[in-house]
Amino acid sequence: MSMHEKWMKRALELAEKGRGWTSPNPVVGAVLVKEDRIVGEGYHHLFGAPHAEIEAIRNAGENAAGSTLYVSLEPCCYFGKTPPCVEAIVRSGIREVVVATIDPNPKVNGEGIRALKNAGIPVSVGILEEQANECNRGFFSVIRKNRPWVTLKLGLTADGFIADVTGKSQWITSEPSRVYVKEQRLKYDAVMIGMGTVFKDDPSLLPENRMGFIPYRVILDDVLNMPFRMKLVSDEYKQRTILVVSTSEKDEKIKQMKALGVHVIQTERNELGWINLKAALTTLADFGITSIFCEGGGQVAGSLVSERLIDELQVFVAPKVIGTGIIAFSGLMKSLDEAIQLKWNEPVKIGEDIFLKGTLV
């Protein structure tokens, strides 16, 4: 690992501290280095709060002058909720800037780098670019596709079923996998399921660690069937629940849900009278959600994949064979020639299960 990479790795670590809190802004970390020593660090703490570069410059004080700035995303050059970072960088006397990746926001998109260069500050771009893109894939997705990044999680038997014929599914995967899933929820702005799963499991969809950020719990509930007794609309985190509905009726129930603190978002219907998923995702992006961890069930998974609204697929394969059961993607039927293609990462074992992760190509 080069020195550049070493400091950028630190900037990326710092960026993670803002995870969840900064959306719909990106997570960003910044490190100021002088004579091979860190003289200032910062990260974007919260939507609306100062950017990482400003935090690092403040942290360094007069040591900022003559230092090199490592920042995980291109500095901004426009007035948003805060003044442009480029100005502060130039004013602080920073001698050189190293950027992991370009900010695709049309208001920046290389302009921040150009402004720094125009001010006589040398800029390098592309150090740990892949990791930097990965850590803001939600922010990038909203800019590029006008919808959040969607990861779909499946727990499958070795022969590919999400539940047995009786519908039982909760214990397909082993305890370590279930803990890992709960930990992952924290890496997304929202966790999402359909009403089938609500009725079957009455889940709470909370992360393992509830000391900090709690992701939104998004329920696709076309005609607002959610019973008031369910955990998602009655537990202490009910303000973190979003019901996405496509019905134009049930005004009274919507009012009652809102009175509880539950969010109800109205979105378009498709020709079948169900939620138009693409429109729903755009509505959620407008709400400030940049990334979604979808935990099923089969209806939601089938609809999402049919409309190519999934970016990553995570499959936990349990060491169990049942022969027949409920399939993962309801309603999808493709020939092998027209199969939806993935690209697998390296697989790992988690507990008794195998964990497969792939991106849709």
Place this chain on the structure above:
Amino acid sequence: MSMHEKWMKRALELAEKGRGWTSPNPVVGAVLVKEDRIVGEGYHHLFGAPHAEIEAIRNAGENAAGSTLYVSLEPCCYFGKTPPCVEAIVRSGIREVVVATIDPNPKVNGEGIRALKNAGIPVSVGILEEQANECNRGFFSVIRKNRPWVTLKLGLTADGFIADVTGKSQWITSEPSRVYVKEQRLKYDAVMIGMGTVFKDDPSLLPENRMGFIPYRVILDDVLNMPFRMKLVSDEYKQRTILVVSTSEKDEKIKQMKALGVHVIQTERNELGWINLKAALTTLADFGITSIFCEGGGQVAGSLVSERLIDELQVFVAPKVIGTGIIAFSGLMKSLDEAIQLKWNEPVKIGEDIFLKGTLV
């Protein structure tokens, strides 16, 4: 790795050279070591030929005296096709014997070790025992279960189908996986499929490398439906084809198949009139087959797993989603509580696919 393990590893490597040729005997390798140098090596070349120990002693000549013998399986102590190895070991002046694992054959089963000890030769047992058991799992299976070891191979989409709704399956997995499957065929005494796969693919089931041992090609063909035009009964390896039938008719066709050099083995029928798979496997063990690599299809896989006649499951998971298709285990329906349990090994990526391997527990 200890010195003991180092020499035993060599013995296990030598054992592999006999793979295929020695069945129904085990593969065995032997190394003679004196003053930290190999003075003799040998392996069991062929069923009926001298045992590994004898080969190593001959190879060492007078250097055998005073050496340590590393042998991957307990030396025999009875007259079979060859005289007992224990006698030859004692006569050669070997000073010490290191054994990887005990020969479970009731005629040996510790008696070889006892005989050596009685002759005043110290014996250690258990060096690389797991690998030694693994390399003769077919031989062990026949002794313990009276049937060959059965590995079932599946090529699945990410959502668990062996073929799309049109029945198309040949190109689910990628080229490197298919080559790996062909290479694996060489590690088994036989490759096995059902007639569904014969009609669909007209496969030849040959290993990638055809310079040496060619595994038997076992076809489960209840009523002898095999057409004479199929590769399995018309190519240059047709003497390596075994048709397992349960019909008591079709004497004429059986005669014709045999005239071609094709083996036809009659076995029991079950209450449905199909092949009694357990009986068929025992019949194959009697024929000299100790290990089988089963490549499907769904009917055979379903029947084997229902009767718990599978020892290892290999799953190649392709990076493809199709939604609906043909399931892996036809006719099996278990609830999650009564699921057939596996134990996964570490997964690996092969080409674009993920390769999962598990043993049935």
